[in-house]
Amino acid sequence: MGTETGMAKHVLIVGGGYVGMYTALRLHKKMRRELKRGELKITVVDPQSYMTYQPFLPEAAAGNLEPRHVVVPLRRVLPRATILNGRVTRIEHANRQAWVEIVGGASAEGVGGGQADRSPETRILSYDILVFCPGSISRTLPIPGLAECGIGFKTVGEAIYLRNHVLAQLDIAASTANPQTRKRALTFVFVGGGFAGVEALAELEDLARDACEYYTNIEPSDMRWVLVEASDHILPEVGADMGRWTVDALRQRGIAVKLETLLKSAEGHHIVLSDGEEFDAGTLVWTAGVKPNPVAKRTDLPVDEKSRVKATAELTVEGVSDAFTAGDTAAVPDLTKPGEFTAPNAQHAVRQAKTLGDNVVASLRGRQLQPYKHAYAGSVASLGLHKGVAQIYGIKMRGLLAWFMHRTYHLSRVPTFNRKARVTADWTLAFFFKREVVSLGAIQRPREEFELAARKD
Template identity: 65%
Template sequence: MSKTVTKVPRILIVGGGYVGLYTALRLQRRLRRDEAAITVIDPQSYMTYQPFLPEAAAGNLSPRHVVVPLRRVLRRVEVLNGRAVRIDHAARTVEFEPNAGPNREIGYDVLVMAAGSVSRTLPVPGLAEWGIGFKTVGEAIHLRNHVLQQLDTADSTTDADERRKALTFVFVGAGFAGVEAIAELEDMARDACALYPSIRPEDLRFHLVEASDRILPEVGPEMGRWALDQLRGRGVEIRLGTRLESAVDQHIRLSDGTAFDAGTLVWTAGVKPSPVVAASDLPTDGKGRVVADEYLRVAGHDDAYAAGDNAAVPDLTAPGEFCAPNAQHAVRQTKVLGDNIVARLRGKEPKPYRHAYVGSVAGLGLHMGVANVYGVKVRGVLAWFLHRTYHLSRVPTVNRKTRVMADWTLSLFFRREFVSLGGLEQPRLPFEMAANPQFEDGRLRRVS
């Protein structure tokens, strides 16, 4: 007698960031193999712990230690590398574009929208050509290499204008990403000056451009002002109420009339939901986010869920408001989201997501930070310690926690490395130059 095979429902998670990884981990731990099949779709094979990107860019952490390999931790989950380009929830299908090969449709029974966000850019002339983002580990390491290359250029040239341009760095956006990035890289560049005989720390020009009237709004006005004073005391030129108007040919023009050349332009001025949200038939709000209810279900659907940056989740602790798009909410939402999917599969009642925001911590370079936790305001070394301790507790897996701790421990005894490995971004260039008959001795041969 043949045995009847019962098809288990497929849970499809679009995105392998905070929400995708933590939700998959929760489901992997709570569901039996015969209860559901879990699939995660993401272009990368790893999750990036973004709060550690500034430290990776500054050389305090190894880039490999701020990412978590999906296949290593999600042993019972199917991981597909590629993009979800279209979602037809009415038909319960996703059009999947793998990193190689033809597109195909993937069916599902339960959908989790965890696609996250991308950089929100503006039509500023020259920004697309010269700007550097700061949302991925690749961008963080590229920025580190780029900043060190600018120091190499300045130390090697006799052209005063080129030297001034190379030593000028512009960061646009003064939220967490912008402030932590400029603080860590200014700290690194200042230390690196000891290796360059012709460059003094006061030769460096760091500009932070912010359209609003304050920095770090997440830590409150008082701590934001203190952070502003600290950065200005280190020589960072902070321009509030100012916008970037043009960056054509690396010539920076600001809305306050200031104009100068800069070899580095970093854009951290906000994020927007992943484009796949707009390429779906799910309900969205005015900001392009998937509309969710307090159970993290997509509005009007009991088989679709959303959380994190790409979701508008009501904040039950502040009626009428929505949860802020940050890691604190994203990680906590995944526990409720995962448990509610388990409850649905087992015929039980879901639970609402409720979490009162406890505050924020921010690093301002080595041994300097600000924090506002449960209304308690802390600054300096203690805040820097709280910043590291909190984020260490949030990094998934004991493996990654141990590696991060090892990096920090070694930094107590050895100075960080100031080596630019920009060649890693074009590893085949030397071979292509050798194999191309138009190149001689590393230079393009003129053809008459």
């Protein structure tokens, strides 16, 4: 366990998501001289070495985008920052100290997964200014079987896994002689009618429908796709009318949309719904909301009843000096709706990041901070290739035009020119070539074949 101190002004950024990465980028751009002279030090702490642009995860899962193109490598775009791959486990802001558990630092973890008998490596970092933006985690419920059978949809790893898993289910269905096994493999359940659930289901259903072309014994009508939503509507961000249109559009594709319905049990991949229906499903995806990262409760920062860090309109931590916060883990006042807070979504994270980054620079230079006030432009959602729904500045769109607006908006928001170019190249190639529909599920278990061979010897 070590302690680090330094003469330079030290900015500690907890979280390498859009808010954290963009804050560091603004510091790189606007305080270049201070960084070169060693008068400013930036440390970014995140378990991953990259930032994920989550709105593109559904397209990565569907094979429209290369998964590596929806992430931004932190060390590449932040050459003057120190990147620590670890998890902050505790913060004492009163003492300007943070405890970081290094990922994989327990122990020389070998190829076989064995670990030495050592506790995880922990480092104590001293800092001058804190930027607290660790993001959110999936909000789960104590539903029997959910932890064992379900998977979320927040990371590149989950998106790649789901793509391989869905295609593997088609392989199982095409190969088995057992009708029950086939029916189970061809049943896909998504819980949660927000952006993540609807877009993931629509894109993967589109992928599976295209893949059926290569299976002589599977038709698209053989598959069953189910969307389960607890409320009486989906996609509230695009408006009630467009939400209802989306329900109708999904149902026209043969997707069962169950509103005002809850998942009661998923033990052994046997799905039990609150409307009384029961069936087996080989795939269960949980996208029913997010909650603030629990590390917020292990700090001395003020939190509200939802475990969000209390923020001011200037994105500083309420009542605390030298601390900033934004994103999914922060309760940021919505100045356009007095008394309310901004929603934990990508649109706000993208916009808050710029304001927060500029305010950190202003704080370091003794200038006035600016409040975060957004002008609501609207929302867009993809429903598969060439299909979408949108409401922009009150104008409602659907179909091809909405899909085009979805791509245009998110292309403009994905960070760095490098990633914009690579995403554009992926989309351009997709116009001329069919997407790949091969499952590489074996990459999830790379040592399986070797272990079987070793046991036989």
